[in-house]
Amino acid sequence: MFGIKYIKFDATTYVIRYSGGKIVKEGRGLSFFYLAYNTSIVAIPMGSNDVQFYFNESTADFQTISIQGQITYRVVNPKQLSELLDFSVDNKGINKTDDAEKITQRLSNEAQTATSSLIQSLNLKEALRSAKKIEEAIKNGVQNSEAIKLLGIEPINVNITAVKATPEMERALEAEARENVQKEADQAIYNRRNFAVEQERKIKESELNTEIAVEEKRKQIVEKQMETKLMTEESNKKINDLRMQADINLEEQRKNLISLKSTNQKQEADAFNYSLKAQLEPYQSLDWKTIMAIKGGGNAQTNIAIAFRELAENSQKIANLNISPDLLSNLLQNDED
Numbered sequence: 001m002f003g004i005k006y007i008k009f010d011a012t013t014y015v016i017r018y019s020g021g022k023i024v025k026e027g028r029g030l031s032f033f034y035l036a037y038n039t040s041i042v043a044i045p046m047g048s049n050d051v052q053f054y055f056n057e058s059t060a061d062f063q064t065i066s067i068q069g070q071i072t073y074r075v076v077n078p079k080q081l082s083e084l085l086d087f088s089v090d091n092k093g094i095n096k097t098d099d100a101e102k103i104t105q106r107l108s109n110e111a112q113t114a115t116s117s118l119i120q121s122l123n124l125k126e127a128l129r130s131a132k133k134i135e136e137a138i139k140n141g142v143q144n145s146e147a148i149k150l151l152g153i154e155p156i157n158v159n160i161t162a163v164k165a166t167p168e169m170e171r172a173l174e175a176e177a178r179e180n181v182q183k184e185a186d187q188a189i190y191n192r193r194n195f196a197v198e199q200e201r202k203i204k205e206s207e208l209n210t211e212i213a214v215e216e217k218r219k220q221i222v223e224k225q226m227e228t229k230l231m232t233e234e235s236n237k238k239i240n241d242l243r244m245q246a247d248i249n250l251e252e253q254r255k256n257l258i259s260l261k262s263t264n265q266k267q268e269a270d271a272f273n274y275s276l277k278a279q280l281e282p283y284q285s286l287d288w289k290t291i292m293a294i295k296g297g298g299n300a301q302t303n304i305a306i307a308f309r310e311l312a313e314n315s316q317k318i319a320n321l322n323i324s325p326d327l328l329s330n331l332l333q334n335d336e337d
Helices: 078-084 100-120 124-128 131-143 146-150 167-283 288-295 300-313 325-336
Strands: 004-008 013-019 022-028 031-035 039-045 049-058 064-075 153-165
Touching: 013 031, 013 078, 031 039, 039 078, 049 100, 064 100, 064 124, 064 131, 100 131, 100 146, 100 153, 124 153, 124 167, 131 153, 153 167
Parallel strands: none
Antiparallel strands: 004 031, 013 022, 013 039, 049 064, 064 153
16 A cells, blocks of 8 residues: 555575665665655675576696586675666565676676686596696685675585596597406406415415424434433443442452452451461370360369270270169269269
């Protein structure tokens, strides 16, 4: 009624309200009533925006590649942007023009310009493997572009999503890659077999070396055993020689002892014989009767025995001899006592 309208914007939108060609109000997330016939409203999104780009370039070897990616930017000077592009909206908040698309085009152009010199210095294979370099080149190009700075926007990030050759060239590269992979696989098989043969050779050589070492150790053991045996035999011989020498010395000492004993015994016998001879020599001229008398005459039995002996010695002179039983009985009785 009477051309009065109401409009409301969110907090990420910068709003500039013109009335009579002059700025009446500006700021984020505004809401207000206005007269439609003399009011113009500019709404600029302040949040980050993503711009998709896709373009073709030629490499140093005259091959065409396609580069696809995304640039993320944000508006840092909405008033400056509004002076260069039309962001006016109707009473429903919808842009009246498609000037916002110009930002996408200008960013894509700057990205292609920043990439062109780099791609033309690379051959096809290098370019296909240079996504990171292309990404850095585009980021530096758009951030340092005066045309982008004049728009009042700031590129935040650049991502390369694909770097591709033409389908025909991709098939050729795939065939070449397959061939190379097959060659690498064949080489790997050869290397593996060669490695297995080499390892088997090393194992056999190690086994032979081990056997040689074992035999060498056995030889050393046998030599050591023989040396030990010889040393043992030599030691035993020395021990036997020592024992024999000891036995000889012992026998010699025993011989000397026996000789000494014999000499001593002979000397003792000679001394005893001499002593006995010296003791008996006075009695050699005496008869037994004198000896018996020297001894003391003896007892009755002894005297009777001497009488019987004299009788026996002179038996040829005796005609008749009577011995009473009483005499023999007394002699026997006295002998028992």
